[in-house]
Amino acid sequence: xxTLALARSLFALTAGTHxxxxxxxxxxxxxxxxxxxxxxxxxGAVHVRMVRFWGQLYVINYAVGIVTGLLMEFQFGLAWPxxxxxxxxxxxxxxxxxxxVAFFVEATFLGLWIFGWDRINRHAHxxxxxxxxxxxxxxxxxxxxxxxxxxxxxxxVRTGGGLRVDxxxxxxxNPAALLPLAHVVSGAFLTAGFFMAGxxxxxxxxxxxxxxxxxxxxxxxxAVLLGILxxxxxxxxxxxxxxxxxxxxxxxxxxxxxxxAAWAWMFAVALIALVKLPFTGWLLRGRIFLxxxxxxxxxxxxxxxxxxxxxxxxxxxxxxxxxxxxxxxVRPIGHxxxxxxxxxxxVLFAALVVVNIALLxxxxxxxPDGAALGxxxxxxxxxxxPSF
Amino acid sequence: xxxxxxxxxxxxVVGYFLLAGADIGVGMLLPFLGHDRRLTLAAIAPFFLGNxxxxxxxxxxxxxxxxxxxxxxxxxxxxxxxxxxxxxxxRDTGLWLRGRQEGRTWRRxxxxxxVAGSWGVAASWGVTIGVLMGGGGLLxxxxxxxLFALHGAVFAVVRLGTDAARAVARWVVRAALLAGxxxxxxxxxxxxxxxxxxxxxxxxxxxxxxIALARPGGAEGxxxxxxxxxxxxxxxxxxxxxxxxxxxxxxxxxxxxxxxxxxxxxRERNGWARNGWALAASTLAITVVPLLGGxxxxxxxxxxxxxxxxxVIGPLVPVLLAAQAWVWWLFRDxxxxxxxx
Numbered sequence: 001x002x003t004l005a006l007a008r009s010l011f012a013l014t015a016g017t018h019x020x021x022x023x024x025x026x027x028x029x030x031x032x033x034x035x036x037x038x039x040x041x042x043x044g045a046v047h048v049r050m051v052r053f054w055g056q057l058y059v060i061n062y063a064v065g066i067v068t069g070l071l072m073e074f075q076f077g078l079a080w081p082x083x084x085x086x087x088x089x090x091x092x093x094x095x096x097x098x099x100x101v102a103f104f105v106e107a108t109f110l111g112l113w114i115f116g117w118d119r120i121n122r123h124a125h126x127x128x129x130x131x132x133x134x135x136x137x138x139x140x141x142x143x144x145x146x147x148x149x150x151x152x153x154x155x156x157v158r159t160g161g162g163l164r165v166d167x168x169x170x171x172x173x174n175p176a177a178l179l180p181l182a183h184v185v186s187g188a189f190l191t192a193g194f195f196m197a198g199x200x201x202x203x204x205x206x207x208x209x210x211x212x213x214x215x216x217x218x219x220x221x222x223a224v225l226l227g228i229l230x231x232x233x234x235x236x237x238x239x240x241x242x243x244x245x246x247x248x249x250x251x252x253x254x255x256x257x258x259x260x261a262a263w264a265w266m267f268a269v270a271l272i273a274l275v276k277l278p279f280t281g282w283l284l285r286g287r288i289f290l291x292x293x294x295x296x297x298x299x300x301x302x303x304x305x306x307x308x309x310x311x312x313x314x315x316x317x318x319x320x321x322x323x324x325x326x327x328x329x330v331r332p333i334g335h336x337x338x339x340x341x342x343x344x345x346x347v348l349f350a351a352l353v354v355v356n357i358a359l360l361x362x363x364x365x366x367x368p369d370g371a372a373l374g375x376x377x378x379x380x381x382x383x384x385x386p387s388f
Numbered sequence: 389x390x391x392x393x394x395x396x397x398x399x400x401v402v403g404y405f406l407l408a409g410a411d412i413g414v415g416m417l418l419p420f421l422g423h424d425r426r427l428t429l430a431a432i433a434p435f436f437l438g439n440x441x442x443x444x445x446x447x448x449x450x451x452x453x454x455x456x457x458x459x460x461x462x463x464x465x466x467x468x469x470x471x472x473x474x475x476x477x478x479r480d481t482g483l484w485l486r487g488r489q490e491g492r493t494w495r496r497x498x499x500x501x502x503v504a505g506s507w508g509v510a511a512s513w514g515v516t517i518g519v520l521m522g523g524g525g526l527l528x529x530x531x532x533x534x535l536f537a538l539h540g541a542v543f544a545v546v547r548l549g550t551d552a553a554r555a556v557a558r559w560v561v562r563a564a565l566l567a568g569x570x571x572x573x574x575x576x577x578x579x580x581x582x583x584x585x586x587x588x589x590x591x592x593x594x595x596x597x598x599i600a601l602a603r604p605g606g607a608e609g610x611x612x613x614x615x616x617x618x619x620x621x622x623x624x625x626x627x628x629x630x631x632x633x634x635x636x637x638x639x640x641x642x643x644x645x646x647x648x649x650x651x652x653x654x655r656e657r658n659g660w661a662r663n664g665w666a667l668a669a670s671t672l673a674i675t676v677v678p679l680l681g682g683x684x685x686x687x688x689x690x691x692x693x694x695x696x697x698x699x700v701i702g703p704l705v706p707v708l709l710a711a712q713a714w715v716w717w718l719f720r721d722x723x724x725x726x727x728x729x
Binding site: 067071073074076078081085089090091092093095096099101104108109110111115116119120164250331333339352359372373 | 439444445451467470478487488711712718719
């Protein structure tokens, strides 16, 4: 593999891993915020338990999003200096706004939400999760403004020193940013919806805590219903704004077909859910349907990954479509160094993903009693670890 | 506008070292700060996520405001920065995962990740800035490791208030003074006119930290007070002091000796002030790291489009600071029990 191909694979590995975990973060934060709102305003103990259970899974998932995101941000400077050199304003501005307007606030308030569970007034604590959710959306928006510019450059003017912002309005309302935002958000609803519904169905099949999982199943399926049609609409509408040079990558067509097939399956499940939702007894009795919902849990991930692959390979060999070639933006470093970086990151991320999936599975199976999040009295017993 | 751009970047970079320096230092010293490592980690738990975003913000600002500086920094210190990010990821992974499962092996693996990652972050900052100083990258790593560890140890003294933390801090301040300062001079031989005054100031600050960390009240006070002799207590706060402190105070109240009590209160105030001085000194000491980095970067003008970023972010800075201040205010108490990590 050439150095350029390695650098591209490294970025794809980072962005792909990040994207998978962030999709759940975005959707699940919303659902947790909605459940916590219910818990604060007239909800019962079951809602509090739901917040802790789904919040615990959200936080475990969040950690992978953070560490992959760190590498992604630094990778622009480390491996793709051409981007900041050629387009500091048009590409750098949305990135800077993302870090300060969105991520800085999101991380600060998420820390408060996790660690301040029993120290903060419950209305303030509820406000925290909503701020975390809204800044997560802001984060997705700014990143897609930067990404949208790569696929469909608008609002810029070429000068001697590179690209300058000509119209901030055009840059920040780029249809190649707004339509993918709608696509990603509806995809996040599908991801979180099937995550919540799938895990609830698994527990319902084993008769665990029927009330908690029945409520969770309904919330998950409603999220799926909200996401399913917008995801197809926003996907279809963005075709004119994305350089879909199918055939550039041999797997591009396969990726598009995979995404659509996964969507068709999810659509079928959503249709049955729509019919069954008004009849709770029927919904809970249908063991086949519950099994199908659990089995569908990985499908939004498959669709997300395939769609992302299809979209991002389309603009090659351009990094900024029609403006900056990928080969002109990569850092000219030795093949060995790039190979070492790629291998290191691949091993690290593989371990991270495996461990986190195992943890999500473990905490999902344990149920609300296993959640450490928001446990008011943690045992103060010392661990049997030697101190040097 | 240029001054504002420089100040904003400088503010976030220095803020990162002051705040994150403490939690990275605690991570470096995790095996030495006490038997209950969950308690030690609880000292930094609410802060580390909010601290590391200062660096994320700095990197974002660097790209948008000073692309030429970013090109220079990443071009010269490429290797050190990739190690920095790898170590940072390792450390964060360890912090997030450690408490999620029981078991000796599990805990040891992630303890190892936290400790190795924290040392890796401190050392790669040293190499990065050493490279900017014109060579001696590894040498300056000695300085940064000393300063991060000191800041962490002092932070642990303040948050945990244990004798173990204080003993570690006393060791580290000596190491930082005797090894870290010469390392800084060695790394900056290219421009001693700039390095020497900074190193001298650093030495003075470290001596100050050493004095502040000396045993309060001497051996006699320690023998009388037992383990409560480290004296971090917020008189006048509703949640002040640990149960241990209260029981010690109850004991002294039962003794009925007003003179004893007032002497003890005086020592407590003294200990609190000493901790404050030590924290001020370690904070001041760690600013040397971004200072030497900044002084060794080329002079560049902000990017053409910097105004766009500054107009949006400028008015937001007070909001960001208020959010951060809330975190520090909420978790100002001494740590008494393990937290979520």
